Amino acid sequence: MATVKVKLRKSSVEGKAGSIYYQLCHKQSSRQITTRMHVPSQWWDAKKGTFINEADNSGMSARYQRQIEKDLQCIRRILCEWDGAGKDYTLADVIASFHTWNEKGDTILSCLAALTDELKNDGQWGNTRNLQRAMNSFSGFLRGVDIPLNQVDERLIIEYEQWLRSRKVSRNSSSFYMRTLRSAYNKVISTRRLEQTYPFQSVYTGVERTRKRAVHEDIMVRLQKLDLTRSAPLAFSRDLFIFSYCTRGMAFVDIAYLKKENISGGMLSYVRHKTGQRLTVRIEPPIGEIIKHYEPYVRNSPYLFPIITSNDPEEAYRQYQTALGYHNRKLKKLGKLTGENLRLSSYTARHSWATVARNHNVPLSIISAGMGHTSEKTTLIYLESVENSLIDKANEGILKALCCNVSK
Structure with a gap:
């Protein structure tokens, strides 16, 4: 009878998680089944071929252990049936049968959950959060009932889109869920070498243009002059907005x-x-003044502003997310303090710089380069030819009004 062992293949890259695989031996031959489970080597007991109990507090090792037991049960069932029937088989036959069983046994929500764990393990906090949000939405549509992968077809995804529409979910939000789920689904299908049926081909996955609420440069000066000495949180959000x-x-x-x-x-x-594009900005007086103001708050921190305090990557990302929500809430209050009841958000500053730059007759190529719009073909063409000094010169002109209010 063939034997099967669970092993961990360490990564050749220092500090990166290794891959769990199953080693099958039969008639003096050996084959491997690589899994999608990736764990740090310090979590793994090589002698026992299992996880170290105290190695993981997130629950990932427990979920992986359940998957391992499920896979081993499948492999042993195949071996017992074939040995009991006296069948002559090779390890290639065992592996093929195992993959066939997986095709029938895998369910969409379990696969998405496993992929979420992979992203989290790789430190992709933003992608993890996006997939979790999309998975929660899709699970709500399914009423929490998991279904086999082969039941995820075009009809089901169209029904999901209609379900989102009936709940007044915006078209862009619906598209976000569809794009995220499509990417995850394609990865699952590719990894398992299953037949691609393109279930997302008939739903909307584009991005509708929304009205960008830029503000005039006079508003920036008005915000800069606001007396916020009695509200440090509002002052901080104002300073970050101007920064x-x-x-x-x-x-x-x-x-x-x-x-x-x-x-x-x-x-x-x-x-x-x-x-992932590197950008360089000359520190104009308003920028330097804001940085200098918050130096006492980050004296013992590597960061420039008192937003992130944790050294743990996952906790640092959570702190950023919390700070972003808090920042946007404060900006709404600041919008009212301008006297024009403006709807400010963290994106308003970005749109405003682009609009003001255009009003100052700055060429589109320089605006695009200054904002790092590498996803636009036109921007990519001009990026190589635009000197950073031209961008800084443009920024100097845009910030002229603000510079006048910075104390020398």
Whole structure:
């Protein structure tokens, strides 16, 4: 009879999780079945071929252990049936039968949950959150009842879209769920080498343009002059909003993760979380004044602003998410304090810089380069030819009004 053992293949990259696999031996031959389970080597007891009990507090090892037991039960059932019938088989036959069983046994929600664990294990907190949100929505549509993968067809996804519409979910939100689920579904299908039936081909997965609420540069000056000495939280959100505007619409996530090491020679250099593109901004007086104001609050922190305090990546991401929600709530109050009841958000600063730049007759290519719009074909063409000094020159002109209010 063939034997099967559970083993961990360590990653060749230091610090990266290894892969769990099943080693099958039969008639002096050996084959492996690689799984989608990835765990740190310090979680694994190589001698016992199982997890170390105290290694994981997130519950991932327990979920993986249940999957391992499920797989082993399947493999042993195949072996027992074939040995009992006296069948002559090879390990290739066993592996093929195992994959066939998996095709029939896998369910969509369990696969999505496993993929969520993988993303979390890889430190992809944003993607983990997006998939979790989409999975929760889809689970609500299914009323919590898991279904086999082969039942996820075009008809079901169309019904899901109609279900979202009946609950007044916006078209862009519906599209977000569809794109996220489609990407996850395609990955599951590819990993298991199942037949692709394209169940998402008839639902909307585009992005409708929404009205961007940019504000005039006079509003930025009015915000800058607001006396907020009695409300430190409002002052902090105001300063972050102006900082974003002054740094060519820097996204809140990039502001939250800015570190002191990002500053050198009067320049602020950072990598956009969204695109991975490196951008460099000259520190104009309003920018320097805001950074200087918050130095006492981050004296013992590597970060530029008192937003993230944890060294744990997952907890740091949660702190950023919490801060973003709090920041947007404060911006709504600030919008009312301008006297025009403006609906401000963290994105308003970005749209405003682009609009003001256009009003200052800054070429579109320089605006795109300054904002790091690498996803646009036109932007990509111009990025290589635009000098950063031109972008800084444009920014200097845009911030002229604000610079006048910064104390020398």
